[in-house]
Amino acid sequence: MVDVSQHNLVPEHRVIEEDALEAVLAEYDIDRTDLPKIKRTDPALPDDADVGDVIEITRDSRTTDSATVYRLVIE
Template identity: 70%
Template structure:
């Protein structure tokens, strides 16, 4: 079976540490549950991701070089 998370077309998916998460939530003045969701079964997620974790996804962008989005891992 192919590990899709290592494919060149899949953007980086990194788990946020608690401190980083607090900074993001404070910066955007939101709750963790206000974030868009990503299913735990998404093949792009690492095996370490658990329900309730927040993932930082960094994509290439034509206009800003990088686009950063955050997703809450759900069941």
């Protein structure tokens, strides 16, 4: 079976630490539930991601070196 998370076209996904998350939420003046969602069954998620965690996704970008987005893991 292929491990999708290791494919070269899948951007890096990692669980963000609570203290870093608080800084992100404060910067954008939002709550955790305001973030876009990602299902726990998404094959790109790290194995240690649980429902309620926030995932930081770092993608390559044509206009900047990289773009960082955040997703809330849901059931």
